[in-house]
Amino acid sequence: xxxxxxxxxxxRSGYAxxxxxxxxxxxxxxxxxxxxIVLSFTRHEFLRPTKDALVGLVNYVEWFHDPAIWETxxxxxxxxxxxxxxxxxxxxxxxxxxxxxxxxxxxxxxRSLLYIPVVLPLPIVAYAWKWMYDPTIGVFTxxxxxxxxxxxxxxxxxxxxxxxxxxxxxxxxxxxxxxxxMLFLVGLNNIPNQLYEAARIDGSSAWKSFCRITLPLLKPxxxxxxxxRLAVLGITVQPLIMTEGGPGRATMTYGLHAYYLAFRWGNWxxxxxxxxxxxxALFATVLxxxxxxxxxxxxxxx
Amino acid sequence: MKKIVLxxxxxxxxxxxxxxxxxxxxxxxLELKGGTAAYLFQGMPLNDIAAAYNAAxxxxxxxxxxxxxxxxxxxxxxxxxxxxxTATYDFITAGAAFLDVATAGKLGIIxxxxxxxxxxxxxxxxxxIQGEMRMEGKMYAFPMVTDIVGFIYRPSYLQKGGYADxxxxxxxxxxxxxxxxxxFAGQEIWPLxxxxxxxxxxxxxxxxxxxxxxxxxxxxxxxxxxxxxxxxELMKAYYPYMPPAAxxxxxxxxxFQAGAVAMEVYWQPQMLRAIQAGQPEDDLRMVSxxxxxxxxxxFWSTGYMLTKYGKDKQACVDFFSEALRSRDFYKGAIxxxxxxxxxxxxxxxxxxxxxxxxxLISRLESxxxxxxxxxxxxxxxxxxxxxxxxxxxxxxxxxxxxxxxxMTKRIGEKIAAME
Numbered sequence: 001x002x003x004x005x006x007x008x009x010x011x012r013s014g015y016a017x018x019x020x021x022x023x024x025x026x027x028x029x030x031x032x033x034x035x036x037i038v039l040s041f042t043r044h045e046f047l048r049p050t051k052d053a054l055v056g057l058v059n060y061v062e063w064f065h066d067p068a069i070w071e072t073x074x075x076x077x078x079x080x081x082x083x084x085x086x087x088x089x090x091x092x093x094x095x096x097x098x099x100x101x102x103x104x105x106x107x108x109x110x111r112s113l114l115y116i117p118v119v120l121p122l123p124i125v126a127y128a129w130k131w132m133y134d135p136t137i138g139v140f141t142x143x144x145x146x147x148x149x150x151x152x153x154x155x156x157x158x159x160x161x162x163x164x165x166x167x168x169x170x171x172x173x174x175x176x177x178x179x180x181x182m183l184f185l186v187g188l189n190n191i192p193n194q195l196y197e198a199a200r201i202d203g204s205s206a207w208k209s210f211c212r213i214t215l216p217l218l219k220p221x222x223x224x225x226x227x228x229r230l231a232v233l234g235i236t237v238q239p240l241i242m243t244e245g246g247p248g249r250a251t252m253t254y255g256l257h258a259y260y261l262a263f264r265w266g267n268w269x270x271x272x273x274x275x276x277x278x279x280x281a282l283f284a285t286v287l288x289x290x291x292x293x294x295x296x297x298x299x300x301x302x
Numbered sequence: 303m304k305k306i307v308l309x310x311x312x313x314x315x316x317x318x319x320x321x322x323x324x325x326x327x328x329x330x331x332l333e334l335k336g337g338t339a340a341y342l343f344q345g346m347p348l349n350d351i352a353a354a355y356n357a358a359x360x361x362x363x364x365x366x367x368x369x370x371x372x373x374x375x376x377x378x379x380x381x382x383x384x385x386x387x388t389a390t391y392d393f394i395t396a397g398a399a400f401l402d403v404a405t406a407g408k409l410g411i412i413x414x415x416x417x418x419x420x421x422x423x424x425x426x427x428x429x430x431i432q433g434e435m436r437m438e439g440k441m442y443a444f445p446m447v448t449d450i451v452g453f454i455y456r457p458s459y460l461q462k463g464g465y466a467d468x469x470x471x472x473x474x475x476x477x478x479x480x481x482x483x484x485x486f487a488g489q490e491i492w493p494l495x496x497x498x499x500x501x502x503x504x505x506x507x508x509x510x511x512x513x514x515x516x517x518x519x520x521x522x523x524x525x526x527x528x529x530x531x532x533x534x535e536l537m538k539a540y541y542p543y544m545p546p547a548a549x550x551x552x553x554x555x556x557x558f559q560a561g562a563v564a565m566e567v568y569w570q571p572q573m574l575r576a577i578q579a580g581q582p583e584d585d586l587r588m589v590s591x592x593x594x595x596x597x598x599x600x601f602w603s604t605g606y607m608l609t610k611y612g613k614d615k616q617a618c619v620d621f622f623s624e625a626l627r628s629r630d631f632y633k634g635a636i637x638x639x640x641x642x643x644x645x646x647x648x649x650x651x652x653x654x655x656x657x658x659x660x661x662l663i664s665r666l667e668s669x670x671x672x673x674x675x676x677x678x679x680x681x682x683x684x685x686x687x688x689x690x691x692x693x694x695x696x697x698x699x700x701x702x703x704x705x706x707x708x709m710t711k712r713i714g715e716k717i718a719a720m721e
Contacts (some may be wrong), residue, residue: 161550
């Protein structure tokens with residue numbers, strides 16, 4: 001302990017510089033996480049506050065027996081199965097396209113435009129897309145039926161059980177692909193040009209260069225994206241605003257169900273909802289460790 | 303030099319005296335803070351009436367402070383404050399009594415207003431609305447404006463089907479739907495808009511309570527009686543005549559505002575929104591909802607609640623009683639197509655009433671229009687179950703009987719867990 005204090009004292013100016021950030025992380029990230037964990041061991045119901053409500057593992061036992069777990073996990077994984085590949089692919093395509101623009105100003109303009117959706121507040125984007133998805137007055141149906149003259153085969157984007165979750169996924173892909181594009185651009189710019197030149201000299205085609213050079217060297221970027229996108233396991237805002245978990249429960253994700261447990265249903269069971277969130281965090285941690293173990297590679301630039 | 307110092311001293315002394323006088327004046331003024339949902343300021347002259355009240359009562363300074371419509375966050379704040387026996391707001395809005403009075407009452411963060419309410423004000427309040435504001439026998443909110451579900455239609459669309467008048471009964475409505483469906487075949491106009499998915503009080507409840515005197519046995523929505531069966535059968539029968547948007551949140555009402563729907567069951571501001579969306583005012587009518595075995599509909603009121611640890615509750619209620627019953631407030635509310643909870647309103651601003659208001663007001667006065675009980679069951683236990691089971695019914699995944707059984711069972715379990 002003395003050694004630790006001595007080391008901290010020795011580096012005190014450095015710690016002083018990061019103290020504000022540590023304070024922020026402590027107050028707005030660490031403390032809420034700790035409080036959520038503590039709450040998960042209580043029978044805390046917001047609309048019926050009780051003292052001495054520590055109940056040990058009761059919430060976790062209930063969680064294991066809750067049939068809603070499987071349905072909401074299934075819906076969440078369904079969303080992820082569509083969302084992650086689509087927005088990684090779309091982000092990669094955008095990065096390759098903007099990276100191939102010779103004029104730097106034009107390239108910067110396109111990148112800026114494509115990044116704008118990322119900085120828009122998610123609730124506003126969700127509301128806007130909800131309007132665009134409206135089956136009567138929405139622009140998408142209008143384009144398909146009135147401009148292209150096709151027949152729309154579903155009841156509606158957000159009101160047909162088959163299409164509701166894909167519609168949410170499409171909106172999410174649109175919003176965040178700009179960010180993925182930026183990550184891939186960083187990765188692309190880190191690939192030495194000599195490798196492409198050498199491949200060209202050896203007679204390699206563009207597609208072969210892409211498969212043999214670009215993709216392998218982008219693996220660290222893929223890894224970063226997968227780790228960062230694990231946060232999507234808790235998707236709540238989009239289904240909350242666009243469908244409220246409907247039609248039926250087709251878009252009732254794990255995060256939305258937990259949110260309703262805490263703020264809508266019954267007596268607002270925050271203790272039980274906290275257990276839901278803790279279990280989600282554990283699941284995300286396990287996934288992250290597995291991703292770390294299987295996807296991480298040593299730097300190819302060594 | 304001495305003169306300068308003397309002048310400065312006199313100046314300082316004067317400033318000090320003035321400051322002390324100002325403080326003295328401020329100390330005597332009672333400052334009341336009213337937390338008000340931000341959307342209520344749109345179109346409603348709340349700031350104006352507060353300013354007028356403050357001008358008329360120099361010892362009181364009422365400030366209406368907007369807060370975002372995030373009731374979970376607001377109640378968290380209020381509950382934390384109540385635990386410390388403090389209150390930022392002396393009074394707060396209840397967006398709809400059955401939603402907010404129930405929640406706030408359960409938390410114990412509001413106080414009844416009965417003891418502060420003058421008899422003449424209580425007598426002026428429509429009895430149905432007095433009942434709406436009650437929980438466990440006490441009034442917990444002072445009503446501001448009222449909304450009621452009615453029947454809106456486009457006379458020109460009905461005339462194309464050969465109808466001069468709106469349907470009198472729910473069964474008649476089905477006949478109208480079938481005829482109009484033939485008339486508008488191939489066009490993007492649907493006979494009926496009915497936001498059955500959005501909220502039960504926009505669909506299920508208006509029909510239900512026209513077939514029973516007891517739509518809320520033990521405070522929960524009836525899902526098991528013959529009236530419930532009839533309601534579900536009618537909703538299922540109407541479904542093919544609704545725009546697909548009806549299965550989404552509020553989307554049928556948007557279709558109506560776009561001129562794509564001939565008839566709609568919804569609240570009275572919907573007419574205003576349709577006009578604002580460009581629909582011709584002279585081709586819009588509103589009447590009471592069709593009848594079942596009885597007339598009736600559902601209504602809800604927005605109002606103010608007293609926070610438990612707020613200042614001077616009598617002064618708050620005095621503000622409500624005067625400012626929310628003033629001619630300026632009445633006129634502003636009516637301009638927003640809101641109904642008013644007080645008898646005096648309909649005398650004071652008789653000339654400003656919209657033509658269709660009397661038929662809706664008569665439902666309020668007669669008691670035919672009913673409020674959802676302040677049990678808290680609607681949002682906490684019923685809303686999502688009703689939507690999910692209705693979706694299955696509409697999608698032919700289950701029969702009417704199965705829908706009734708599932709609704710009854712699931713809602714019963716949720717209420718039991720709450721209790």
